[in-house]
Amino acid sequence: MGLEEIKTRIAAACKEAGRDADTVSLIAVSKVQPNARVEAVLEQGHRVFGENRVQEAQGKWPDFRERFEGVELHLIGPLQSNKARVAMELFDAIHTVDRRKIAATIARLADELGRCPDLFVQVNTGEEDQKAGCLPADVDGFVAECRMLSLPVKGLMCIPPVDEEPSLHFALLAKMAARNGLEGLSMGMSADFEQAIALGATHVRVGSAIFGARVAG
Numbered sequence: 434m435g436l437e438e439i440k441t442r443i444a445a446a447c448k449e450a451g452r453d454a455d456t457v458s459l460i461a462v463s464k465v466q467p468n469a470r471v472e473a474v475l476e477q478g479h480r481v482f483g484e485n486r487v488q489e490a491q492g493k494w495p496d497f498r499e500r501f502e503g504v505e506l507h508l509i510g511p512l513q514s515n516k517a518r519v520a521m522e523l524f525d526a527i528h529t530v531d532r533r534k535i536a537a538t539i540a541r542l543a544d545e546l547g548r549c550p551d552l553f554v555q556v557n558t559g560e561e562d563q564k565a566g567c568l569p570a571d572v573d574g575f576v577a578e579c580r581m582l583s584l585p586v587k588g589l590m591c592i593p594p595v596d597e598e599p600s601l602h603f604a605l606l607a608k609m610a611a612r613n614g615l616e617g618l619s620m621g622m623s624a625d626f627e628q629a630i631a632l633g634a635t636h637v638r639v640g641s642a643i644f645g646a647r648v649a650g
């Protein structure tokens with residue numbers, strides 16, 4: 434485990450899939466990790482990180498950004514409207530756009546701020562009640578609505594159900610992205626990023642395999 438091993442495995446998975454290694458971006462998911470572990474990965478030269486809570490990210494990334502140049506921060510957890518402004522100021526990409534209300538809020542703030550992070554539409558591919566994300570049947574319509582609002586939608590994101598074969602969900606997400614003319618595919622975590630790469634992932638979100646198990650907190 435660790436950054437170098439994950440990078441090696443990503444390169445191998447890309448080779449296997451006949452893809453260039455630079456077509457896959459590794460998002461190191463640093464949520465709930467002690468700062469010392471995050472700093473060690475920054476020291477190794479990695480700059481692309483993911484967090485799933487706006488408030489937690491706000492507490493550590495402004496400092497890290499002052500000390501390390503070129504940090505790229507991705508929000509991979511749910512976004513509430515009342516945190517949208519802070520999120521848009523802090524993050525370079527938001528992977529969890531999943532409903533009309535948050536899309537409209539982001540569009541309004543993008544006008545105000547004069548900039549907008551890259552956006553991914555989260556899809557609830559397993560149609561799980563407890564999970565966020567737009568339902569598969571609503572994806573085409575929702576992507577069209579986001580485009581009507583001039584939002585920079587770069588791709589789709591999913592978190593497969595824990596007890597199902599992830600490849601089926603990755604393949605479904607890839608198909609939905611292709612028919613909507615979207616190139617970005619945010620899929621694959623510690624346990625399944627190689628499968629995701631085989632099915633076209635452009636962004637893999639890897640936490641525990643880089644940093645070690647998350648410390649309960």
Ligand SMILES: *Cc1c(COP(=O)(O)O)cnc(C)c1O
Pocket residue numbers: 462464485509510592622623624638639640641642
């Ligand atoms: C925590 C998290 C990850 C990383 O999970 P690991 O299994 O530790 O790699 C990826 N994506 C999302 C949305 C997460 O919340």
